Amino acid sequence: TVVFWRGVDQGIIDGLVNQPGQIRNFSVFYNHGGFGVDLGYHWTSRALRLVDSARSSQDVYWKARKEIDLRVHQDFGSDVQTFFEIANLTRSPVTSVTGPAHDLLKDTFSIGRTYWLGVKYTPHAL
Numbered sequence: 001t002v003v004f005w006r007g008v009d010q011g012i013i014d015g016l017v018n019q020p021g022q023i024r025n026f027s028v029f030y031n032h033g034g035f036g037v038d039l040g041y042h043w044t045s046r047a048l049r050l051v052d053s054a055r056s057s058q059d060v061y062w063k064a065r066k067e068i069d070l071r072v073h074q075d076f077g078s079d080v081q082t083f084f085e086i087a088n089l090t091r092s093p094v095t096s097v098t099g100p101a102h103d104l105l106k107d108t109f110s111i112g113r114t115y116w117l118g119v120k121y122t123p124h125a126l
Contacts, residue, residue, distance in 0.1 A: 018062070020047040034075035042067045049096050057100040067092050078124055087114040 015021060022045040029038040043066045052058035068090050073083040088111055095108040 015048065017048050017051065020044040020062070020064075036071075036073045038069075038071040038073075040069040040071075042069070046102070058098055059102075060096050060098045060106050061102050063095040063097055065092055065094060066090070079122055081120045081122075083116070083118055083120065085116040087116075089113060 022043075024043040026041045027038060030036060043064070044062075045064050047062045048059065049062050050060040052060075067088050069085070069087045070089055071083060071085045073081055075081050091110070091112055093108050093110050096106040098104050098106045
């Protein structure tokens with residue numbers, strides 16, 4: 001905890017800037033015969049984004065955020081794997097808020113989905 005004086009009021013900060021109080025990850029996966037599916041759920045709690053030097057009511061916070069990711073992969077022999085991944089399946093935006101109750105919209109960023117398709121080669125015998 002950091003305590004400091006602002007122009008009008010006293011400020012108390014619990015934690016670091018851009019560091020959420022909690023991060024939770026949950027994964028479910030299935031693998032059989034070289035084929036696999038992985039589904040991941042990621043959640044972060046609210047995090048301080050910016051400290052206003054004059055008023056704590058003007059501090060900016062990242063809102064809590066959740067994201068779901070999907071990965072499908074197929075092994076071909078022991079050295080080659082193909083994969084398809086989708087990050088942010090739910091298109092969860094990144095949003096920041098401000099105000100006395102930290103509920104006034106400051107800005108929001110649409111991240112959208114990210115797709116990857118690839119082949120991974122891992123030589124086991126050199």
